[in-house]
Amino acid sequence: MASANVASALVYMAEKCISMRNFKLIHAHAFRTCLHQHAVVLGKLFRFAAVSPFGDLSYAHNMFDQMPQPTTFFYNTLIRAHSHSTTPSFSSLFFNRMRRNSIAPDEFSFTFLLKSRSFTMPLVHDIHGAVFKFGFCRHLHVQNALIHLYAVGGVTISARKVFEDAVRVGLDVDIVSWSGLLVAHAKAGELDVARKVFDGMPERDVVSWTIMLSAYSKAKRPHETLDLFQEMRLAGVWPDEVTVLSVISACAELGDAEMGRMVHKFVEENGFGWMVALCNSLIDMYGKCGCLEEAWQVFDRTKRKSLITWNAMMMVCANHGYAEDAFRLFEGMIGSGVVPDGVTILALLVAYAHKGFVDEGIRLFESMQRDYGVEPRIEHYGAVVDMLGRSGRLQEAYNLLTSMPIPSNDVIWGALLGACRIHGDVGMGERVIKKLLELKPDEGGYYILLRDIYVAAGRTAEANEMRQAMLASGARKNPGCSWVEA
Structure with a gap:
């Protein structure tokens, strides 16, 4: 006793x-x-x-x-532990060890193992065979875990097959099953199919609504995001912080400050205001809507400022031409012990460009790797090209592009072509258009830009040749572009 x-x-x-x-x-x-x-x-x-x-x-x-002699329980506990850890692949090691020692797995073994496998891509199908071999195809939790495994990999055919097999054997598929199928199509970018799954769900919770909202938001379909959010509220489903992130992103995409303010009010009234990720999104949203005062208010009220918080506010200031504020934020960030990253440097370069501090911007660009450990990426080169282009230093911009250690793209060369148009540099425009047509031969907008440069320079013959070249190539004109002269 x-x-x-x-x-x-x-x-x-x-x-x-x-x-x-x-x-x-x-x-x-x-x-x-x-x-x-x-x-x-x-x-x-x-x-x-x-x-x-x-x-x-x-x-x-x-x-x-x-x-x-560890029992199934102890093996399962370790498999589960590693499925939540930074070493999810260890779950498979213990599962295999369990089988070698003739310890029979149960439904929990497979549920935990399948969860760990969803973090260890590339996706493999051996575990599905083991589920079938050990007779766990009639356990709903195992089938749901299988659906989720295929869903996170975007393998819609396999996810749907498991779902349909579960129905066929008489399992009462639940909201977790449906949500797994929804994730599969959303992850694969099949949004219209995902919406059909969503609309066909017999029951929907905040998770399923959020999956669909997030899919629309990530696909840059903000109108559908906000429409679905309104449906969600009318259905009486209470959003959570993840839902709100998608809605704020849609407001930013559309520049819908009114809806953004409504979401911000919801965040404050429901105690989400402490969440740094939401504060960062609100700063970005207000910046894109042109509401700088409100962006500053969110920034100042954010007590635990992360690197993303500082970057978001710096980028808002830089994009709106408030270079001094961006520089002041950078000093405050360094003073707070926050280590800058590539986005920080990009915000500074944009600020220098707006202020016309070209030489200072170039010095920052040339020293960013040495001083901050940040290797220049395509967006940094683009910012410097924009900076040089604005100031008319087109040859320097061209030299930078042709000496880049990383591949360039049509966007960055297009920025230089735009600068050629502003400054009327026909010779440079011809060199740039040659490169652009190598990168994107079917883009008619580049022909039109060069044609405008010829027209501005009074070279009508070359302008007409550009038109004929575009028609002969079959290139597409951008919406809003016209060959009709003013």
């Missing part, structure tokens, strides 16, 4: 434990009372070490290695 009382006390303490220091004291007491191999005591202790946020997975491994 005394031993049973001690065991009950140890189980209770293990369940209430919130630190490894206290856990080790409990474990030591289990050894002193010879209860360290007691099935229930050992199970509770092991579960804490392996999966508790206060536990220690390496300590759990040591406990596991000292077990003479």
Whole structure:
């Protein structure tokens, strides 16, 4: 009886434990009372070490290695622990070890293993075969985990097959099953099919609504995002912080400040205002809507400013021509101990361009890798080309583009062509259009820009030749472009 009382006390303490220091004291007491191999005591202790946020997975491994014959429960606990860890591939190792030691897996083994596999791409199908071999095709949780595995990989055919097989064998597919199928089509970019799945769901929760909203938002379909959000509210489903992020992104895309303010009010009224990710999105949204005062208000009220917070506000200031504010923010960021990244440097380059501080911008560009450990990317080159182009230093911009150590693209060369038009540089325009037609021969807008340069220079014959060249190539004109002279 005394031993049973001690065991009950140890189980209770293990369940209430919130630190490894206290856990080790409990474990030591289990050894002193010879209860360290007691099935229930050992199970509770092991579960804490392996999966508790206060536990220690390496300590759990040591406990596991000292077990003479670990049961399915202990293998499952380690498989589950690694599915939530930075080493999800270890789940497969323990599953294979379990099979080699002739320990029969159960539905939890497969559920945890499938979850871990969703983090270890590329996707492999061997686990699906094992599910079939061990007879777990009639367990809904296992089938849902399989659907999710294929869904995160965007393998819609396999996800749908598992879903249909579950229905065929008589399983009562639930909202998790449907949501997995929805994720599969959304992940594959099949938004219209995803919407059909969504509309056909017998039940929808905040997760399923958010999956569809997020898919529209990521696909840059802001009108559908906001329309669906209105449907969600009318359906009486309460949004969460992830839902709100998608809606704020759509408001930013459309420049819809009115809806953005409504969402911001919802964020404040529902206690989401502390979330840094939401604050960052609100700053970006207000900036894109031209509401700088409100962007500043959100920034100033954000207590835990992340790198993204500083970058977002810097970019807002830079894009609107408030270079001094961007520079001041940069100084505050450095003073706060936040390490700049590529976005920070890009914001500074944009600010220099708007201010006309070309030489200062070039010095920053040339020193960014040395001083900040940031390697220039295509967007940094684009900002410098824009900076040089604005100031008429077209040859320097051309030299920079032709000496880039990374591949260029039509966008960056198009910026230089635009600068040639502004400054009326026909010779440079001809050189740039040659490169652009190599990169994107079917883009008619480039022909039109060069033609405008010829017209401005009074070279009508060359302008007409450009028109004929475009018609002969079959290139498309951009919407709004016209060959009709003013």
